[in-house]
Amino acid sequence: MILDKIHTEKMFLYYSEKVALKDISIKIPEKRVTAFIGPSGCGKSTFLRSLNRMNDLIDGVKIEGKVMIDNINIYDKNIDVVNLRKKVGMVFQKSNPFAKSIYENIAYGPKINGINDKKQLEEIVETALKNAAIWDEVKDRLGDSALGLSGGQQQRLCIARTLAVNPEIVLMDEPASALDPLSTSKIEELIVQLKEHYTIVIVTHNMQQAARISDNTAFFYLGELIEYDKTKTIFTNPSKKQTEDYITGRFG
Amino acid sequence: MINSIRKNIKGIAIEGITLISAIIIIVIVIVMLLVIFIGGKDHLTWEFLTSFPTEGMTKGGIFPALYGTALLVIIMSIAAVPFGTITAIYLTEYAKENSIIAKTIRFAVRTLAVIPSIIYGLFGLGFFIKFVGAHIDGAFFGGELRWGQPNLLWASLTMSLLTLPVVIVSVEEALKTVPQDLRAASLALGATKWQTIRKVVLPGSISGIMTGTILAVSRGAGEVAPILFTGAAYYLATLPGLSDQFMVLGYHIYVLTTQSANVDQTLPIQFGTTCVLLLLTFTLNMSAVILRYRIRKKKNR
Numbered sequence: 001m002i003l004d005k006i007h008t009e010k011m012f013l014y015y016s017e018k019v020a021l022k023d024i025s026i027k028i029p030e031k032r033v034t035a036f037i038g039p040s041g042c043g044k045s046t047f048l049r050s051l052n053r054m055n056d057l058i059d060g061v062k063i064e065g066k067v068m069i070d071n072i073n074i075y076d077k078n079i080d081v082v083n084l085r086k087k088v089g090m091v092f093q094k095s096n097p098f099a100k101s102i103y104e105n106i107a108y109g110p111k112i113n114g115i116n117d118k119k120q121l122e123e124i125v126e127t128a129l130k131n132a133a134i135w136d137e138v139k140d141r142l143g144d145s146a147l148g149l150s151g152g153q154q155q156r157l158c159i160a161r162t163l164a165v166n167p168e169i170v171l172m173d174e175p176a177s178a179l180d181p182l183s184t185s186k187i188e189e190l191i192v193q194l195k196e197h198y199t200i201v202i203v204t205h206n207m208q209q210a211a212r213i214s215d216n217t218a219f220f221y222l223g224e225l226i227e228y229d230k231t232k233t234i235f236t237n238p239s240k241k242q243t244e245d246y247i248t249g250r251f252g
Numbered sequence: 253m254i255n256s257i258r259k260n261i262k263g264i265a266i267e268g269i270t271l272i273s274a275i276i277i278i279v280i281v282i283v284m285l286l287v288i289f290i291g292g293k294d295h296l297t298w299e300f301l302t303s304f305p306t307e308g309m310t311k312g313g314i315f316p317a318l319y320g321t322a323l324l325v326i327i328m329s330i331a332a333v334p335f336g337t338i339t340a341i342y343l344t345e346y347a348k349e350n351s352i353i354a355k356t357i358r359f360a361v362r363t364l365a366v367i368p369s370i371i372y373g374l375f376g377l378g379f380f381i382k383f384v385g386a387h388i389d390g391a392f393f394g395g396e397l398r399w400g401q402p403n404l405l406w407a408s409l410t411m412s413l414l415t416l417p418v419v420i421v422s423v424e425e426a427l428k429t430v431p432q433d434l435r436a437a438s439l440a441l442g443a444t445k446w447q448t449i450r451k452v453v454l455p456g457s458i459s460g461i462m463t464g465t466i467l468a469v470s471r472g473a474g475e476v477a478p479i480l481f482t483g484a485a486y487y488l489a490t491l492p493g494l495s496d497q498f499m500v501l502g503y504h505i506y507v508l509t510t511q512s513a514n515v516d517q518t519l520p521i522q523f524g525t526t527c528v529l530l531l532l533t534f535t536l537n538m539s540a541v542i543l544r545y546r547i548r549k550k551k552n553r
Contacts (some may be wrong), residue, residue, distance in 0.1 A: 086442035096433035098452055109441040164439055
């Protein structure tokens with residue numbers, strides 16, 4: 001049986017009085033890839049960012065309803081946001097490595113979590129880079145600046161950096177939208193591998209990408225969750241007309 | 253026909269006047285630098301920099317003034333740079349952009365920057381010497397005059413107030429060049445806000461903090477007014493400690509030109525001292541400009 005890692009109930013999100021997300025109820029299964037699709041401004045990225053409370057950084061954002069991870073409401077008063085973000089990692093649209101060496105980029109997360117043992121750090125770095133399928137490309141130059149890597153490599157480095165903190169969930173906000181087709185296919189391959197250990201939630205503009213890599217797909221439109229089902233069903237036999245119009249390219 | 257000639261003449265005249273004004277400025281700068289350099293070049297020797305004034309300050313070097321200037325800017329930086337950096341961190345990282353407190357701080361910083369430097373001197377005299385110093389003497393030394401008089405410490409602290417706005421503005425500018433994406437990346441890895449500032453934001457803006465420091469030092473090295481009442485001395489035969497008055501380059505020039513027994517005899521030393529002070533501030537400013545240029549280039553990348 002597949003457990004629900006994340007579920008929301010009647011969740012609303014307001015940008016200073018303006019409703020950005022309306023009545024979102026969704027169940028996201030553990031160790032699966034769940035894709036959010038929809039036209040720009042539909043709220044899919046906003047929703048993704050509310051799953052690790054990155055929206056907290058924006059003034060005037062208010063959330064109502066339940067956002068449960070492992071059956072705990074992450075917006076409860078006694079939730080430690082720092083611990084939440086260790087458990088729910090995030091990969092951003094634009095790769096954003098620190099201006100540090102490749103090694104230091106990966107070791108950053110473990111270090112702030114108090115791991116200082118050199119041997120242990122080296123192991124974590126190697127494992128994270130291997131899991132992000134970039135170890136072979138960088139193993140001989142771990143001391144070089146991460147900014148010298150190509151765009152695709154930087155993004156896989158950022159994925160490795162996220163994995164190094166040992167999260168249970170990895171949120172990805174259009175992780176391949178700025179990359180060339182070859183780098184994109186590498187990232188996609190990687191995502192499919194990662195679901196063996198991690199629950200992946202990915203926002204994407206690219207419907208073929210959602211169809212290729214995800215198990216479930218949610219279609220958002222104007223701040224509402226229009227349809228959510230097995231990816232196969234969404235792309236071959238959607239039950240809502242809006243979904244069908246979007247995936248057949250009639251709007252968006 | 254006549255009209256258009258008149259217009260032409262008018263145009264040429266205006267262009268000529270603007271060009272002449274520009275040339276006048278360049279000439280003034282060149283003449284000034286040349287006069288000072290030619291007058292002072294013979295004194296740009298190691299001996300001049302490292303020996304004490306002799307024979308009623310008509311001969312000898314400027315070592316105590318150089319030493320005093322160095323101590324002044326070092327103590328000033330120790331006070332102004334951390335304080336200014338922390339304020340800048342508050343403004344960029346913690347305060348909400350348009351909150352009343354942030355606006356108030358920005359207003360205060362702008363006001364500090366335009367206060368005439370002599371007012372700082374008077375403030376230093378009234379606050380550090382007559383208030384803080386006098387109370388220290390009253391509380392710890394039974395009223396004996398130790399800290400309630402002009403000295404290096406109070407002069408340096410007064411100078412640090414003067415240079416604080418320079419530090420705050422430079423550091424703020426540098427902190428803003430660190431991309432928001434990097435802060436988000438750090439927070440998303442479970443770093444606290446302070447860890448993010450310490451390990452990502454500050455290392456990314458270290459050159460801006462350096463720029464602010466150098467500009468502050470350069471300003472502090474050249475100013476005289478703030479230390480006039482708070483610690484600058486006419487002549488000292490020994491090197492100063494924290495609670496002593498001290499000699500300083502800018503004030504030394506003033507002393508040599510106006511207070512000396514024989515002004516004509518001190519003329520070569522005046523030129524030499526001016527030359528040293530000018531070179532010092534010029535070098536500092538140039539390095540700040542270069543650093544700032546590098547930061548801007550990084551920002552635009």
